[in-house]
Amino acid sequence: MFIINYLEKLQNFILDTLFPIHCLFCQKYGDWICEECAKKISILPIQVCPYCEKAISPAGRICPSCKDKFLGKNEIGPLDALIVSAKYEKSGISRLVHCFKYNFIPDLGTPLAKIISEAIIFHNLPLPDFIIPIPLHSRRLRWRGFNQSEILAKNLSEILTPGFPLSVISNFLIRKKYTTAQMKIKNYQERQKNVKNIFGLNKDFQNQHSNHSSDNSKIRVALQDKTVLLIDDISTTGSTLFEAGRILKSAGAKKVFGAVIARQEISLKK
Ligand SMILES: [Zn+2]
Ligand SMILES: [Zn+2]
Structure with a gap:
């Protein structure tokens, strides 16, 4: 253990000497984003309904008219609320997220999770029983080497309740299909x-915890009457979060909230 820690420190020292970390915005040495530049990113003070994106609603809760639409179809909304933490800006948030995901800098998960936590606290979103990150398909996970939503979720759990981290559960949901990135559609x-x-629902979770049936009953029991916070990096139409929320609700979750760093507005042909 000692040797592993020592080697890790040595490796960090060498990397730091060869490739010193600079603020991505002002180039100041020390952090990926320095304190001054972090202060320039402001939390969105107004939240809207996650479905119609028009009605202003506290903590991004579903608005009465969208709720009625779901009830009319005999359905319940897959997300009860969605917190969008900051504005999607090419110069700011989008650059940080791009470096996080495509320049493979997992350390950016800490300042990005801080932005989400500030928004959750500002808008008084109730604390959940669990945090669940949106899973990646195993193929994409192998390619990237980490799941960006899982890193955000883990950082968030420590920032929200310091010393008593909220449980982050990454093995309830699995991504079954390898799909085209939503950004391309x-x-x-x-x-x-x-x-x-x-x-x-992850069948292996059941197998890891029991030799019997593979009906996901363990996950169903764990989710029963619980409040879940789903974490994703960027959302556009919300379809991915809605689909994950639908599965969690059908497995017994009482409330599903979502939180993302930002929502990208792109003109889609509706
Ligand atoms: Zn800076
Ligand atoms: Zn609405």
């Missing part, structure tokens, strides 16, 4: 189709 209906049934 420019049509609203196609996006919804693309994510339909992409998630499922």
Whole structure:
């Protein structure tokens, strides 16, 4: 153990000497984003209903008219609320998220999770029983080497309740289908189709914890009457979060909230 710690420190020292960390915005040495530049990113003070994106609602809760629409179809909304932490800006948030995901800098998960936590606290979203990150397909996970939503979730759990981290459960949901990235699809209906049934309850979770049935009963028991917070990095139409929320609700979760760093507005053909 001592040797592993020592080697890790040595490796960090060498990397730090060869590739010193600079603020991505002002180049100041020390952090990926320095304190001054972090202060320039402000939390969105107003939240809207996650479905119609029009009605202003406290903590991004579903608005009465969208609730009625779901009730009319005999359904319940898959997300009870969605916190969008900051504005999606090319110069700020989008750059940080891009470096996090595509320049493979997992350390950016800490400042990004801090932004989400500030928004959750500002809007008084109730604390959940669990935090569940949106899973990646195993193929994409192998390619990236980490799940960005899981890193955000783990950092968030420590920031929200210091010393008593909230449980982060990464093995309830699995991504069954390898799909085209939502960013590449420019049509609203196609996006919804693309994510339909992409998630499922993890059968291996059941097998790890019991030799009997594989009916996911352990997950169902754990979710019963619980409040879940789903974490994703960026959302656009919300389809991915809605689909994950639908599975969690059908497995017994009482409330499903979502939180993302930002929501990207792109003009989609509806
Ligand atoms: Zn800076
Ligand atoms: Zn609405």
